[in-house]
Amino acid sequence: MRRIVLAIGFAVLTAVGASAVQPDEVLPNPALEQRARAISGGLRCLVCQNQSIDDSDAPLARDLRLLVRERLVAGDSDKAVVDFVVARYGDFVLLRPPFNTRTALLWAAPFAILLFAFFFVWRLARRRLVPAVEPVRLSAEEEAKLAALVAPEDSASK
Template sequence: MRRLLPAFVVALALSLPALAVQPDEVLRDPALETRARAISAELRCLVCQNQSIDDSDAPLARDLRILVRERLTAGDSDREVRDFVVARYGDFVLLRPPVNWQTALLWGGPFLVLLAGIVAIAIAARRRRVEVSTTAPLSDEEKARLAALLEGRDKDL
């Protein structure tokens, strides 16, 4: 059991998400570093595309983290830093892009797919209802044959 404990601790440590911020990137001012981390958490890694630059080990993410910190130390506000990065890389660099006409399909797409699914189900249900309601009633011969089958008199049929 004692031999498994170190392996378990190592496995647990490796499974935790690690921030990719290198020690040489960290700002000395804790307030500025907190602002830099908050901004970095909102910016998409353009290489990974599924992580923030704060979580990515990609060289471009490192460059963006350094750029954010340089802009903050130069005196830019959080908004100015975000606007600067967006001006260079476009809205795609934001993990939560703004709602505007250019991103309308991105934000409205899931709702359009849901609406299309609801309409498809409604049309299929209506067609099925029409098919069921248009069946002709049984003829006298069919009724007699059915009655004979149900009574077990199907010898002559």
Template sequence: MALAAMLLLSAAPAHAVQPDEVLKNPALEARARHISEGLRCLVCQNQSIDDSDAPLAKDLRVIVRERLTAGDDDRQVVDYVVARYGEFVLLKPVLAWHTLLLWLTPLLAVLLGGFGIWRLSRRQAPEKPAGLSQAEQAEVDALLERR
């Protein structure tokens, strides 16, 4: 039983939130965790600030909690962090004119690949030779008779 509990705990996502960072209000803490899941650690770059042990991630977690306790709503907290650190801090980029290429590149790659495959399938196979002419066939027969 204890082994099963240890396996379940080890399979859970690792959170780097320190006990001194946790808010006493469970509703605010849940909101902070929800916001933190969508913010990128600028040091690790592929982890949320909730999962990162980097000092900058800790600073961002503290900022999120400070803004929430100051009365900001979730959108205001995210906007504050984005204004301070740029859109790169978002794990999921926004869909806007300046990020349109980022969102359309996979679609364009699939379309270009499909077009290339379609073009290759439409190519005509090279014509097969019609066969030997009478002179060539006579020459082959003559060579075979010499054997």
């Protein structure tokens, strides 16, 4: 049983590092291939949306991987390749989008949600900490007046 658990654990650990890059995509120049992997690791698969194009099996991701490699072979710098892809697909294609006026809401939303949650919990805690209001006791004079008002109804209903 222990061997089975170890085998499954090993299989899971080795699968995490798996890449979707096909052998026919790999560049013969190791330096260019390393640059291509670094660039494609930072580009989002537009189909999967939570994977880089390096990890995605989607046909669009393959096309983007090939495009990155073509641009590198053509002599473009890493920045030029990323700028080319961003010009085509927008900042959404970046796994780490830059902070600018178009992405400010994207960057600020988690902090705003967290701030709202803290405010909500604080208000809820404050509401529970406020002691309950004690009922006001009537004075002896007020109790006598109340008894006089209620007494005629009781005698009339009998």
